[in-house]
Amino acid sequence: xxxxxxxxxxxxxxxxxxxxxxxxxxxxxxxxxxxxxxxxxxxxxxxxxxxxxxxxxxxxxxxxxxxxxxxxxxxxxxxxxxxxxxxxxxxxxxxxxxxxxxxxxxxxxxxxxxxxxxxxxxxxxxxxxxxxxxxxxxxxxxxxxxxxxxxxxxxxxxxxxxxxxxxxxxxxxxxxxxxxxxxxxxxxxxxxxxxxxxxxxxxxxxxxxxxxxxxxxxxxxxxxxxxxxxxxxxxxxxxxxxxxxxxxxxxxxxxxxxxxxxxxxxxxxxxxxxxxxxxxxxxxxxxxxxxxxxxxxxxxxxxxxxxxxxxxxxxxxxxxxxxxxxxxxxxxxxxxxxxxxxxxxxxxxxxxxxxxxxxxxxxxxxxxxxxxxxxxxxxxxxxxxxxxxxxxxxxxxxxxxxxxxxxxxxxxxxxxxxxxxxxxxxxxxxxxxxxxxxxxxxxxxxxxxxxxxxxxxxxxxxxxxxxxxxxxxxxxxxxxxxxxxxxxxxxxxxxxxxxxxxxxxxxxxxxxxxxxxxxxxxxxxxxxxxxxxxxxxxxxxxxxxxxxxxxxxxxxxxxxxxxxxxxxxxxxxxxxxxxxxxxxxxxxxxxxxxxxxxxxxxxxxxxxxxxxxxxxxxxxxxxxxxxxxxxxxxxxxxxxxxxxxxxxxxxxxxxxxxxxxxxxxxxxxxxxxxxxxxxxxxxxxxxxxxxxxxxxxxxxxxxxxxxxxxxxxxxxxxxxxxxxxxxxxxxxxxxxxxxxxxxxxxxx
Amino acid sequence: xxxxxxxxxxxxxxxxxxxxxxxxxxxxxxxxxxxxxxxxxxxxxxxxxxxxxxxxxxxxxxxxxxxxxxxxxxxxxxxxxxxxxxxxxxxxxxxxxxxxxxxxxxxxxxxxxxxxxxxxxxxxxxxxxxxxxxxxxxxxxxxxx
Numbered sequence: 001x002x003x004x005x006x007x008x009x010x011x012x013x014x015x016x017x018x019x020x021x022x023x024x025x026x027x028x029x030x031x032x033x034x035x036x037x038x039x040x041x042x043x044x045x046x047x048x049x050x051x052x053x054x055x056x057x058x059x060x061x062x063x064x065x066x067x068x069x070x071x072x073x074x075x076x077x078x079x080x081x082x083x084x085x086x087x088x089x090x091x092x093x094x095x096x097x098x099x100x101x102x103x104x105x106x107x108x109x110x111x112x113x114x115x116x117x118x119x120x121x122x123x124x125x126x127x128x129x130x131x132x133x134x135x136x137x138x139x140x141x142x143x144x145x146x147x148x149x150x151x152x153x154x155x156x157x158x159x160x161x162x163x164x165x166x167x168x169x170x171x172x173x174x175x176x177x178x179x180x181x182x183x184x185x186x187x188x189x190x191x192x193x194x195x196x197x198x199x200x201x202x203x204x205x206x207x208x209x210x211x212x213x214x215x216x217x218x219x220x221x222x223x224x225x226x227x228x229x230x231x232x233x234x235x236x237x238x239x240x241x242x243x244x245x246x247x248x249x250x251x252x253x254x255x256x257x258x259x260x261x262x263x264x265x266x267x268x269x270x271x272x273x274x275x276x277x278x279x280x281x282x283x284x285x286x287x288x289x290x291x292x293x294x295x296x297x298x299x300x301x302x303x304x305x306x307x308x309x310x311x312x313x314x315x316x317x318x319x320x321x322x323x324x325x326x327x328x329x330x331x332x333x334x335x336x337x338x339x340x341x342x343x344x345x346x347x348x349x350x351x352x353x354x355x356x357x358x359x360x361x362x363x364x365x366x367x368x369x370x371x372x373x374x375x376x377x378x379x380x381x382x383x384x385x386x387x388x389x390x391x392x393x394x395x396x397x398x399x400x401x402x403x404x405x406x407x408x409x410x411x412x413x414x415x416x417x418x419x420x421x422x423x424x425x426x427x428x429x430x431x432x433x434x435x436x437x438x439x440x441x442x443x444x445x446x447x448x449x450x451x452x453x454x455x456x457x458x459x460x461x462x463x464x465x466x467x468x469x470x471x472x473x474x475x476x477x478x479x480x481x482x483x484x485x486x487x488x489x490x491x492x493x494x495x496x497x498x499x500x501x502x503x504x505x506x507x508x509x510x511x512x513x514x515x516x517x518x519x520x521x522x523x524x525x526x527x528x529x530x531x532x533x534x535x536x537x538x539x540x541x542x543x544x545x546x547x548x549x550x551x552x553x554x555x556x557x558x559x560x561x562x563x564x565x566x567x568x569x570x571x572x573x574x575x576x577x578x579x580x581x582x583x584x585x586x587x588x589x590x591x592x593x594x595x596x597x598x599x600x601x602x603x604x605x606x607x608x609x610x611x612x613x614x615x616x617x618x619x620x621x622x623x624x625x626x627x628x629x630x631x632x633x634x635x636x637x638x639x640x641x642x643x644x645x646x647x648x649x650x651x652x653x654x655x656x657x658x659x660x661x662x663x664x665x666x667x668x669x670x671x672x673x674x675x676x677x678x679x680x681x682x683x684x685x686x687x688x689x690x691x692x693x694x695x696x697x698x699x700x701x702x703x704x705x706x707x708x709x710x711x712x713x714x715x716x717x718x719x720x721x722x723x724x725x726x727x728x729x730x731x732x733x734x735x736x737x738x739x740x741x742x743x744x745x746x747x748x
Numbered sequence: 749x750x751x752x753x754x755x756x757x758x759x760x761x762x763x764x765x766x767x768x769x770x771x772x773x774x775x776x777x778x779x780x781x782x783x784x785x786x787x788x789x790x791x792x793x794x795x796x797x798x799x800x801x802x803x804x805x806x807x808x809x810x811x812x813x814x815x816x817x818x819x820x821x822x823x824x825x826x827x828x829x830x831x832x833x834x835x836x837x838x839x840x841x842x843x844x845x846x847x848x849x850x851x852x853x854x855x856x857x858x859x860x861x862x863x864x865x866x867x868x869x870x871x872x873x874x875x876x877x878x879x880x881x882x883x884x885x886x887x888x889x890x891x892x893x
Contacts, residue, residue: 014797221802
């Protein structure tokens with residue numbers, strides 16, 4: 001079996017149980033009391049309405065999921081289609097929504113635990129905790145610990161739990177139905193609750209029961225045959241759960257009248273007692289349903305914690321949160337920080353939250369995400385980028401996503417002001433987060449922005465300027481170019497200008513002048529002309545070269561006792577996103593220095609780095625060898641920018657043991673990076689020799705560094721591929737920045 | 749001798765920290781016999797249930813691990829290949845990889861850890877020794893001299 005198949009090992013049943021397992025927990029075991037009180041027997045209709053609204057979004061999620069089977073699910077689609085502003089809102093909304101929902105599930109677990117275990121109420125640090133909350137805290141901490149340590153057995157347990165749950169509930173429903181009396185269901189729309197008008201507000205209350213289906217999309221990348229299994233699981237789980245909810249609500253309220261049920265602390269257990277009494281085993285029924293309640297709430301909470309770490313990962317990948325959040329634990333191999341942060345939020349919500357508010361706030365946030373998800377589908381269909389090729393398509397487009405969006409946003413109106421306000425806080429928080437932090441770090445503008453940008457002549461001006469005013473920071477994409485040798489100045493500035501222009505940014509040219517240690521920097525600063533007469537000439541021609549390309553530029557002369565190190569200090573002070581520097585015989589006098597200095601320096605690149613070996617900048621025939629990995633993403637982006645600017649052609653080269661697998665990898669890799677039309681070549685033998693051969697027919701070789709410490713190797717002469725020195729064309733080596741901490745991003 | 753013990757070492761690495769410690773211990777010894785190294789990272793799959801972390805996330809992590817290995821290999825001037833496999837049984841995967849690459853030995857540096865940690869995360873080292881079909885070499889962690 002290939003690795004690819006092994007990596008994707010989730011079958012349709014496992015996928016279905018993620019959805020059903022999450023959803024079945026809440027509605028049946030925690031909500032029947034409040035739901036019965038809210039709308040009487042008609043609450044069964046509320047569940048059907050909730051199910052139908054979910055179904056529209058489930059169809060849209062299925063299409064997006066089969067087109068983009070990526071970790072992160074809903075967040076990923078919204079961010080990809082609508083850009084990082086909405087991505088931030090969806091990401092935070094989804095994350096917080098899951099934390100709210102997890103706290104709600106965990107409190108439900110606490111209620112079931114307290115129904116038979118003598119858990120004391122406590123007062124901790126001045127906060128009075130009910131026995132529910134104490135039980136919930138203990139359970140919450142346990143769920144978080146299990147995920148932190150990451151026992152793989154818990155995942156497999158999920159299948160068993162869900163099958164067991166469905167079995168118990170089926171028996172319960174059948175026995176209950178025998179005890180049900182249709183007259184108890186009358187009036188179907190009790191006037192005390194507001195009659196028919198109570199159905200929609202009750203839908204708002206019970207909607208938290210439907211939050212599971214989208215979680216399947218967060219693990220889409222692990223599904224076998226996602227084209228078939230993803231829609232099957234997503235849509236199937238919504239249908240199964242809706243039917244079960246509707247039947248169970250009718251049974252519950254057929255056995256015990258709604259008013260009694262609504263007032264009961266343990267409505268399901270009351271009904272279980274009666275239902276199982278027909279067999280003379282009422283106590284067994286109560287025990288069985290208590291057990292089921294524990295399983296259901298535990299599996300819901302567990303799946304939510306898992307899904308939130310996937311969303312964190314996807315947000316980190318798009319640089320909407322610091323990737324440090326997604327560090328993997330060296331021993332447990334779990335995203336432990338993400339789990340710990342989510343865990344802390346859940347604990348806080350358990351301490352200060354109330355079941356109904358948590359459920360509804362969680363619902364509102366999810367509804368916002370679902371609404372955006374439907375809009376994302378419309379954008380993808382309208383913009384129709386070439387790589388968008390879903391295996392499953394929604395029927396009756398655009399009716400389905402339009403109804404999906406309208407009904408998702410519309411249902412929010414039936415929530416209480418407090419819950420809406422609470423959620424709005426997080427939505428605004430997401431937007432504020434974007435403008436304050438993520439705008440500078442986000443990597444992709446999104447399909448919508450690309451689309452508006454490409455049609456800016458046809459579209460109304462306000463739409464275009466609105467799009468560009470929220471785009472990831474334009475002006476602030478800064479490309480720093482340290483200049484040394486006047487001979488290479490024009491080529492370096494051209495390259496930097498191309499990159500800056502593609503990102504709508506600016507070039508910062510610096511001339512680092514090394515002054516002897518004996519010379520005070522202040523003295524030098526006042527006497528630049530004397531210290532380095534060429535400096536002004538060099539920077540002047542840089543300004544002219546940038547002007548011919550219509551790219552804004554600023555120039556600085558930097559005096560330093562060091563030269564090479566100063567470049568990276570300058571990158572930090574000028575907030576550079578990329579450094580484009582020459583490399584060769586006489587650039588920056590690099591080699592021959594103490595290795596330790598470079599070691600320290602290159603261990604933490606503050607920004608992306610392009611090293612340019614200048615033999616003329618002619619991007620008409622670009623050779624792009626790739627082995628995958630983050631550095632090759634950067635080299636791919638550079639190749640694409642240069643190709644688009646010059647109208648040149650790109651040839652991709654990939655070394656693989658197996659030619660067929662290599663081809664499959666390369667074509668997918670190319671599609672994902674917008675290089676689908678590039679010529680592709682897979683070699684099975686000596687990759688270095690193949691690159692050398694191919695380079696003879698090309699004008700420019702663009703390579704990802706593919707390993708940390710590129711610069712160090714370069715200056716110490718241990719570059720992994722000698723080929724770089726052997727080819728005759730110009731070479732660009734690309735190395736991605738190593739991650740900075742959140743603090744450095746905020747302050748630096 | 750035509751087939752030294754460390755002629756072709758299969759080196760399982762679990763984390764960047766592990767790769768650092770193992771790299772320091774393994775590469776000088778392999779270099780001494782002109783050997784080569786295949787570095788192996790196993791991504792543990794739950795086998796039909798959602799994993800602890802997403803596949804893509806784990807692949808990025810594997811790349812971090814391999815980066816450390818490659819740095820050490822370059823420093824010691826030892827040819828190195830990297831191999832990434834997905835498996836539900838880590839020990840089995842290591843031994844399979846050793847067979848597939850015809851490695852002369854499986855070489856690792858035991859990670860310090862208390863007994864309860866081993867219990868929680870599975871004691872791969874002792875499993876490896878028990879089920880081995882070729883030499884398994886445990887090297888002590890090199891401390892800075």
